[in-house]
Amino acid sequence: MTGTEKISIEKIWSILKNVCDPEVPVLTIIDLGIVRNVRVEDNKVEITITPTYSGCPAMDVISMNIRMALLQEGITDISIKQNLSPAWTTDWMTEEGKQKLKAYGIAPPQYKQAVCEPEAFAKEEAIQCPLCNSYNTRLVSQFGSTACKALYQCNDCKEPFDYFKCH
Amino acid sequence: MKENLINYTIHLADNALIMGQRLSEWCGHGPILEQDIALSNIALDYVGQARNLYQYAAELMGGDVTEDSLAYFRNDRDYKNNLLVELPNGDWAQTVLKEFLFSAYQFYLYQQLTQSKDERIAAIAEKSLKEVTYHLKWSSEWVIRLGDGTEESKSRMEKAIDEIWMFTGELFEASEYEKELIDLNSIKDKWNEKIAAVFNEATLNVPENKTWHQTGGKKGVHTEHLGYILAEMQVLPRTYPDATW
Numbered sequence: 001m002t003g004t005e006k007i008s009i010e011k012i013w014s015i016l017k018n019v020c021d022p023e024v025p026v027l028t029i030i031d032l033g034i035v036r037n038v039r040v041e042d043n044k045v046e047i048t049i050t051p052t053y054s055g056c057p058a059m060d061v062i063s064m065n066i067r068m069a070l071l072q073e074g075i076t077d078i079s080i081k082q083n084l085s086p087a088w089t090t091d092w093m094t095e096e097g098k099q100k101l102k103a104y105g106i107a108p109p110q111y112k113q114a115v116c117e118p119e120a121f122a123k124e125e126a127i128q129c130p131l132c133n134s135y136n137t138r139l140v141s142q143f144g145s146t147a148c149k150a151l152y153q154c155n156d157c158k159e160p161f162d163y164f165k166c167h
Numbered sequence: 168m169k170e171n172l173i174n175y176t177i178h179l180a181d182n183a184l185i186m187g188q189r190l191s192e193w194c195g196h197g198p199i200l201e202q203d204i205a206l207s208n209i210a211l212d213y214v215g216q217a218r219n220l221y222q223y224a225a226e227l228m229g230g231d232v233t234e235d236s237l238a239y240f241r242n243d244r245d246y247k248n249n250l251l252v253e254l255p256n257g258d259w260a261q262t263v264l265k266e267f268l269f270s271a272y273q274f275y276l277y278q279q280l281t282q283s284k285d286e287r288i289a290a291i292a293e294k295s296l297k298e299v300t301y302h303l304k305w306s307s308e309w310v311i312r313l314g315d316g317t318e319e320s321k322s323r324m325e326k327a328i329d330e331i332w333m334f335t336g337e338l339f340e341a342s343e344y345e346k347e348l349i350d351l352n353s354i355k356d357k358w359n360e361k362i363a364a365v366f367n368e369a370t371l372n373v374p375e376n377k378t379w380h381q382t383g384g385k386k387g388v389h390t391e392h393l394g395y396i397l398a399e400m401q402v403l404p405r406t407y408p409d410a411t412w
Contacts, residue, residue: 054294055215084219085290087297116300118274120307120365142301143205147212151201167297 033092336380
């Protein structure tokens with residue numbers, strides 16, 4: 001970008017739309033809802049992101065990827081902040097993101113009512129199999145291949161699948 | 168005032184870190200793959216919480232202090248974690264019981280801390296509470312499954328209670344730096360209720376109130392187990408202080 005051109009906030013958002021999550025690469029960081037704010041002042045860009053889980057090991061890589069994407073567009077004055085509150089929730093995932101997850105073979109998160117409660121053996125959520133669409137599925141484990149997923153299996157088509165659990 | 172906040176933040180961080188470090192010993196050794204993955208996930212949540220807390224403590228302390236210097240370059244006497252979290256994993260019954268007792272404590276603790284006057288502590292608590300909810304559910308189910316399971320699993324749970332219970336009293340005994348920052352009595356009541364409800368469903372007896380309790384961890388007086396944890400966790404950065412990833 002030329003020295004005199006002003007950086008617009010829209011431009012930054014459109015660049016961020018191309019930054020993917022390193023662990024679920026089918027989703028962009030916008031789909032995930034982890035970009036909380038973008039500020040531009042005198043061509044200084046400040047981006048606020050929030051982690052999905054406290055221990056999410058992808059946060060450092062995401063910060064680096066944001067920086068790389070902006071640098072490629074000639075934007076050099078970048079600061080990336082992390083904010084914990086309000087805490088990230090799967091409600092912030094875009095509809096488009098949920099569709100992409102399903103097409104990728106990961107069951108997308110349900111709506112808010114299904115957030116985890118501490119009571120033991122509470123009734124399980126009915127999660128739709130991303131392969132055959134059956135609701136006749138069972139929880140294998142509340143913890144899966146990454147912090148944000150649970151393990152399920154479809155009782156009809158037998159497909160084992162990941163569920164992006166409510167949070 | 169500020170010193171209390173620093174000490175308290177480090178106490179919370181030490182609890183999370185040592186809990187996470189201990190649980191990560193199960194990685195690759197779980198009884199079945201799904202439960203191995205569950206414990207690794209829980210351990211990762213703890214390490215994440217510890218990082219958020221150490222980063223805050225380091226900012227409060229200023230100077231050269233970093234999250235890494237707090238985790239890797241303090242000795243056992245500087246650690247302020249509860250004795251409960253440094254106990255060995257033992258068998259599966261001891262591991263799930265310890266996880267249950269601790270996550271029930273953390274659940275009500277973080278609930279209260281979301282209302283903290285300190286915004287940063289409140290934010291970390293809000294974030295962590297969502298994770299701890301999963302830990303509490305998972306561990307409650309295992310306590311019930313084993314307690315109300317076979318003769319063998321029940322006797323293992325009873326043995327685990329015998330061995331671990333005396334380390335729970337310390338959770339609610341306020342240290343100097345906690346007094347102005349947290350009301351441990353109200354947490355204790357909710358914790359007792361939760362333990363009683365789950366033990367009841369698990370057909371396990373809650374030990375009598377009068378039991379003697381071991382304390383000291385919050386003041387830096389630890390069991391012999393902590394030194395070994397730190398030795399393993401700190402050996403690399405202490406041997407090669409300039410090493411980077």
